[in-house]
Every structure is written in structure tokens, then in C-alpha cells.
Amino acid sequence: xxxxxxxxxxxxxxxxxxxxxxxxxxxxxxxxxxxxxxxxxxxxxxxxxxxxxxxxxxxxxxxxxxxxxxxxxxxxxxxxxxxxxxxxxxxxxxxxxxxxxxxxxxxxxx
Amino acid sequence: xxxxxxxxxxxxxxxxxxxxxxxxxxxxxxxxxxxxxxxxxxxxxxxxxxxxxxxxxxxxxxxxxxxxxxxxxxxxxxxxxxxxxxxxxxxxxxxxxxxxxxxxxxxxxxxx
Numbered sequence: 001x002x003x004x005x006x007x008x009x010x011x012x013x014x015x016x017x018x019x020x021x022x023x024x025x026x027x028x029x030x031x032x033x034x035x036x037x038x039x040x041x042x043x044x045x046x047x048x049x050x051x052x053x054x055x056x057x058x059x060x061x062x063x064x065x066x067x068x069x070x071x072x073x074x075x076x077x078x079x080x081x082x083x084x085x086x087x088x089x090x091x092x093x094x095x096x097x098x099x100x101x102x103x104x105x106x107x108x109x110x
Numbered sequence: 111x112x113x114x115x116x117x118x119x120x121x122x123x124x125x126x127x128x129x130x131x132x133x134x135x136x137x138x139x140x141x142x143x144x145x146x147x148x149x150x151x152x153x154x155x156x157x158x159x160x161x162x163x164x165x166x167x168x169x170x171x172x173x174x175x176x177x178x179x180x181x182x183x184x185x186x187x188x189x190x191x192x193x194x195x196x197x198x199x200x201x202x203x204x205x206x207x208x209x210x211x212x213x214x215x216x217x218x219x220x221x222x
Binding site (some may be wrong): 034036041042043045046049060062085089091097098099100101102103 | 114124143145151153154155158164168169179198200202204209210211213214215216218
């Protein structure tokens with residue numbers, strides 16, 4: 001599975017869009033990009049995933065670059081409840097391993 | 111309700127004792143996972159199982175053991191060989207088609 005790199009922390013003003021970057025330069029053709037978030041002392045929650053096309057759901061949008069070496073998770077209107085650690089994961093191929101990195105702590109400020 | 115149940119939420123044990131953490135799912139998922147999380151850190155994979163009666167070591171399997179006798183259950187035993195067992199333990203199962211993982215609410219183990 002490809003390794004991911006994320007900034008350790010980011011701030012965002014309430015009501016503004018939060019853009020969380022992730023680098024996955026060693027991603028291979030059949031590997032998907034997944035995003036999860038973890039609110040303090042809870043289990044992580046699935047947000048969204050994609051292969052090469054941009055994806056959107058009720059929680060967020062996922063923008064994957066054309067070369068697939070990086071992606072951005074967008075929370076369009078961040079609220080205080082979006083304060084959490086956000087994990088970017090790359091998974092695919094024959095293995096079922098799910099490897100989490102250290103994630104990005106997003107702090108939404110009032 | 112469908113989901114993953116971990117019990118208990120908080121667990122205290124004396125040093126040198128083995129302890130088993132429960133993880134049950136009624137989502138009919140084949141793949142299940144155990145992770146350990148230390149304060150301020152990310153999740154580290156302990157063991158995972160892709161199917162009943164089969165499991166593989168993750169990155170930090172030493173001092174832990176698992177079994178997968180039933181699809182619904184994937185218990186984790188923290189043995190006395192684990193040098194620093196105090197941590198937050200998370201269990202997950204994964205949807206086969208989309209790969210989306212579902213997590214339990216975790217068990218916080220404190221060894222004194």
C-alpha cells in the first residue's frame with residue numbers, strides 16, 4: 001500500500017471551506033484514496049473515497065489530481081463539529097490491509 | 111441496528127494478566143481489523159482477518175493474539191508479553207465492495 005503524507009494540523013474559520021491536502025506520490029493504478037475522520041476518543045468515521053474522478057457526497061468533496069499523486073478533501077462549510085483528526089489512506093490491490101498515518105488535526109475556529 | 115460493538119468501553123487490569131477485548135459485528139463483513147492508538151498518535155494495525163479461520167499480523171502484533179472462529183466475532187487478547195498495553199483499542203470491519211471501513215467505539219485499556 002502506498003504511503004501518505006499530511007500536514008499535522010490546520011485551522012479553519014467556521015463557515016469557510018476547509019481544504020485538507022494529502023500526498024500519495026507512490027500510489028499505483030488500482031489503489032483507491034479513502035478519507036476518514038476521528039473525533040476525540042471515538043472510532044474513525046468514513047467520509048469519502050475515490051479512484052481517479054472527483055467525488056462528492058453529503059459530507060465532503062474529494063479532488064484527485066490528474067496524476068493521482070495527491071488529493072484534497074474539501075469540507076464546503078466547516079462547523080465546530082468538524083474539528084477532528086482527518087486521515088487519508090490509500091488502499092487497493094490484493095491486500096486488505098488498512099494502514100492509517102498520523103492524520104491532520106483540523107481545528108475549526110468560531 | 112447494524113454495526114460493530116466493542117466491549118467493555120473501559121477496562122482495567124493488573125500488570126502480568128492476560129485480557130481479552132471483545133469485537134462483534136452484524137454487518138456480514140468478511141474483513142475485520144484491530145488497531146491500537148496511543149495519546150496524540152495515529153492508528154497502528156495489530157492484526158487483521160480477511161475471512162473466518164484466517165488472520166494476519168499487522169505492524170505491531172507482538173504481545174497480542176487473535177482468533178476468528180466466527181464471521182461475527184474477532185476477539186483480541188492482550189498478553190503479558192505486551193510491554194506497554196495501556197492504550198485505546200479500535201476494532202473495524204470492512205465493506206467488501208467499496209472498501210469502506212466501519213469502526214467500533216473503542217476500548218480504553220489501562221494496565222496498572
